[in-house]
Amino acid sequence: MNPLTRPPPTVLFVHNGSPYEAHIAHLTNAGLHVTEVHAGDAVARAVTLQPDIVVLDFECDGEVTAQLKADASTQHIPVIALLHLVRETE
DSSP: OOTTTSOOOEEEEEESSSOOHHHHHHHHHTTOEEEEEEGGGHHHHHHHHOOSEEEEEGGGHHHHHHHHHHSTTTTTSOEEEEOOOOOOOO
């Protein structure tokens, strides 16, 4: 397949309700197809969507990653956890 006509990679962005819109905008602006889901529905959505990568809010990492890696249909999907850094203003 021609890399110029290949569809963009699919990212499943998993959150726990914390503000996440900026992350989705950044991933979308990078040319990725992003689907967001709450942590409670992440594994079921990953099974049906079969994304190229899962990006997690760091607070969701432990249990969701363990479930994804325990399921034969999702254990091959790479997982990245994002940590939110808060900058203090003077």
